[in-house]
Amino acid sequence: MRKFLNRALKKIGKLNIDQIRSLIMDVVQENELLEMVLYSMTDGVVVLDEKHSVILLNKAAERLFPFKNGDVVERPLWDALADSSLSEFFHKALVEHENIEDKEISLQTSASTRVLSCTMMPLVREGRIQGGLLHIEDITEKKAKEARLRRAENLAALTTLTAGVAHEIKNPLGSISIHIQLIQKALGNGANGKNTETIQNYLDIVNEEVDRLNGIIVDFLFAVRPMDVNLVAQNLNDLVHELFEFIHYELEEQKIRLEFNLDDRMPELQLDVKYMKQALLNIVKNAISAMPEGGTLRVETIARDDQVELSIRDTGVGIPEENMTKIFEPYFTTKDFGSGLGLTLVYKIIKEHQGEINLESREGEGTTFTITLPVPQKEQRLLGWQSNEV
Template identity: 30%
Template sequence: MNFKEDKIAKIIRANKRLSREASRIEGIFRSIKEGIILTDAGGNILYANAAAKNILGFAEDGQILTLSKILPQIDSVELRLVCGGTASQREFEIAYPEHRFIKVFMTPVDGEKEEAAIIISDLTNERISARDKIESEKIASVLKLASGVAHELGNPINSISIHLQLALKTIAKMEQSPSLSRLKESVEICSKEVSRLDGIIKHFLKALRPARPDFAEINPLAPLAETLKFLQNELQDLNIKIEINTENSLPSILGDTNLLKQLYFNLIKNAMEAMDLGGIIKIGTSFDDNFVKISISDNGCGIDQDEITRIFEPYFTTKTDGHGLGMMIASEIVKSHGGSIGIDSRKDEGTTIMLSFPRKDKRIREIMAE
C-alpha cells in the first residue's frame, strides 16, 4: 500500500469513527425527554431532537424551519443576545399541539459561529400536580373548619328543633284564633329553616368526608336507571322528558352503586331545577379502549361562562337557595372512582355534564401498577 492509499484508508476509518460517534450522540439526544434545538442568530433551526418536535408539534419537511414559527414567544432580539453570550430562561404556556406548560433554557454554543442551544422541559404534569396539591390543601382546611362548625352548631340546632316541635304541639292544643294561626305559621317557618340548616351541615360533612367506595363490577347505567325510577313521578309533575341514547352493551366499571346513585341524583336534580317550565334531559353514552363515558344534558337556563370555572368550588352556587356543595360532592365521587367530570354550558341554552370512568380491566391494571 502506497502513501496515498494509506492516507485514504485512514480518512475512511476516521469517517467511520465520526459516523459511529454521531450516531451515538444522535441516539442519546433521541432518548432525552427534554427537547433540544440548535439555532443560529437568525432563528434558523439547525437541529431538533424528537422530544422537541413532539412538544412543539413540528416536523422536518425539507424546508428551513425558523424559531419564530414554533416558539413565537422568543423574539429576535432575545435570540441574538443569547447567541452573543447571554443565557436566558423563561416559562411559557402553549396551546399547540397540546395545552402545555414549558420551561425554555437558552444558552450560547461555544464556537466561531453565533449559535444557541435551546433546552425545552415539559412542566405540565408538575403544574397539574401542584394544582391538585393546592386543591387538596384547600379541601383539608375546609374539612377542619367543617368539624368545628358541626360541633358548635349541631347541638344548638337539635335543641332548637326539639323545642319548635314542642311549641307546635302546644299550639295545636290551644283554642284557634287569627293571632294563634300567625304564631303557628311563624313557628313552622322557623322549623323549616332549622331543618335546612341541619341539611346544609350534613351535606357539608358528606362532601368532605365521603364514604370509602365499596367497589364491585357493575354496569354504570344500572345506578342511573334506579335513580331515574326514583325520580319518575317528580319528572312527570315537572313535565320533563328523559331521552336515552346509549350503546347496546357498555363495558363494566369498578364502582360503588350507592355513591353513583348519589352522583346521578345530584346531577339529575340540578338539571330538573334548571328547567322551570319543563324540558328534556338527554343521556348519552360511549366508550373507548380505556374509558366509559356518560353525558347528561338539559335545555334549561344554563350557566354564565365566567361562572363555569367555579362550579366545583365549595359554597359556590347559582341558585338562590342552594348550598353550593352538590357539584363538589359529584366531583369527589367521580374522583374516588378514578374518573373525571367536565361541564359545558351556555346561558339560556342548557348544560351538559360529561362523566368518564375507567373500564374495569383498565382500572385493575392501574391498581396493580400502583
Template identity: 35%
Template structure:
C-alpha cells in the same frame, strides 16, 4: 453547535481522498442517526429554529405536545403553533440578550390543555448562517394538577374541621328547636279555634325551615366527610336506570326529554351503587334546573381502555367561563336557591372511586358534565331498552 471532529473535517476536506471522505461521512451519518434516536426517545419536546423563527426540526414529544407533524411543520413559523410567546420580540434581541436563556411557564389549549415549562436556548451562528435557537418543552401538567389537588385537599381539611364545629353548634340547637315545635303543636289543641289556624300555619313554617336547615347541614357534612365507598362489581347502566326512574315525575313536570345513548354492552366496574346514584341524581337535577322552560337532556355512555364515561349534556344557558374554576367549591352556586353542595358531593364521590370529572360549557349552548369511572375487564350485558311507551317523555308528550 460544532464539534472538534467537524472542525478538523472541514479543515482537511480539500486534501481527502474519496475513500476517507466516504468514511467520515458515514461516521457523521451514524452520529446523526444516534442523535435522532435519542431525541425521539426523550420525553421533553425539542424544536430547532432558524434565525427567522422557522421550524427546521421537531422531535416526537414536541409533535404530541403541540399537535403537529414534524414533516408538515418544517419551514413553518413557530408562532403558528406557540402563540403564547412573542417570537418577534425574541428574534429582535441583541447578541447579549440573545446569549441568555429564556425560560418561562406557559399554558396552551391545543391539542389539549397543558402547562409547559418553556426554554429557548440560543445557537451560535455558523459561518454566514443566521443564528438559530432550540426550544425545549417539558410537560408539567401533572405537577400543576397535583399542586391544585394538594391545595384543594388542604382547603377541604380546614372545612372538615369547621364541619365538626358546625355539627355541634348548629345541629344540636336545630334538634332542640324541632322538639319544642312539636310540643307547641300538641299544645295548640287547647287554643281557641279562631287563633289556632294562624298559629298552626306559623309553627308549620318554622318546622319546614328547621327541616331545610337540617338538610343543608346534612349535605354539608356529607360533602366534607363522606363514608368511604363500598365497592362491588356493578352496572353503571342499571344505576342510571334506577336514578331516572326515581326522578321521572320531576322530569315530566319540568317538560324535559331524556335521551340515553349507550352501547349494547358495557364493562362491569367496581362501584358503590348508592354513592354513584347520588352523583347521578345531583347531575340530573342540575341539568333539569338549568332548563326551567324544558328541553333536552342527553346522557351518553361509552367505554375507553381505562374508563367508563358517562356524559350529562343539557341545552340550558351554559355557565360563564369565569365560574368554571369555582364550580366544585363547597357553597359556591350560580342559582339563587342553590346550596352549592351538589357538585362538591359529586366530585368527592367520583374521586373516591378513583375517577375524574370534567366539565365543558358554552354560554347559550349548554353544559356537559362527564364522569370517568375506572373500568374492569369483565363485561355485562345492558338491560334491554324499555318499549317506547315506557320511555320518559316531556309533559304533554306522546304517551
C-alpha cells in the same frame, strides 16, 4: 447522511483508499454522535427486531429495568428480563400484539419503590414494521408531585369549605338568638294563653333552625370525610336505566322528554352504585331546575379502549360564562334555596372513582356534563427486583 451513504456505496468501486477512509470516518462519527445522544438520555430505550429480540439498549434502560446479567442482545425481550412477572407481561403483550401505552409498572428496589411508564412503538421503514421501540420513563417523582399537588388542592378546598360553613351557620344562629330573646320577653310578660301560643311559635322556629344547622354540618362532613366506597363490577348502562326508572315520573311532570343513546359495548366498571346514583341524580336535578318550561334531557354513553364517557345534556337556560369556573366550588349556588354543595359532592364522588367531570354550557342553549370513568385494567403487580445501582 443516509442518502449520502447510499450514493457513496453506489460509487464505492470508483473511490480511492483516501476517499473510502474518509467515508468510513464519517460513518463512525455519525454513529458515535447517535450513540452519545442515546446513552445520554435519562429515559430508557430498548430497540427490538421483528422477532422481538433486543438489538440495542441504552444505559438508562439497563439502570431502570431488571435485565439479566450478561449480554442480553439478540435475546427476546421477555427472555432478557430477570423478573418473571415482567417477563410474562411483555411476552403476552408482544406475541399477541397488545397495545402498550403509558403502562405504569412499580418496581421495588432495595431503597424504595420506583414507578415506571412504558410505551411500545413500532419501528417503521418504507411502510413496513421492522421491529419495536420500548420507551421507559421514570415517573416516580412526577407521581409524588401529583400526590403533593392533590394534598395542597384538598387543603385549599377544605379551607374554602370551612369558610362557607362558617358563613352558612351565622344565619341560623342569628335567628335562634333573636327568637330566644323573644321567648324570654314573652315569658317576662307573664303566662297566658296568647303568650303560650306565641312562645310555641318561636320554639318551632328555633327547632327549624336547629334542623337547618344539623343539615349544614351533615353536608359538610360528607364533603370532607373520605368516602367509604364499596366498588363492585357494574354495567353503567344498567345503573343509568335504574336511576331514570326512579325519576321518570318527575321528568314527565316537568314536561321533560328523555332521550337515550347508550353504547351496547359497555364494559363493566368498578362503581359504588349508591354514590354514583347520587352524583347522577344531583346533575339531573340541576338539569330539571334549568328547564322550568320543559325541554329535552339527553343521556349518552360511549365505550372506548380504556375509558367510558357518560354525558347528560339539557336544553335549559345554560350557565353564565362568569360562573363556569365556580360551578364545582363549595357553597356556590344561583338558586334561592340550596346548600351549594350538590355539584361539589358530584365532583368528589367522581374523583373517588378515579374519574373526571367536565362542563360545557351556553346561555339559552343548555348545559352538558361529561363524566369520564376508567375501564378496570389488570391488577398492577409490585415487582420485586434488586437494583444494580450503586
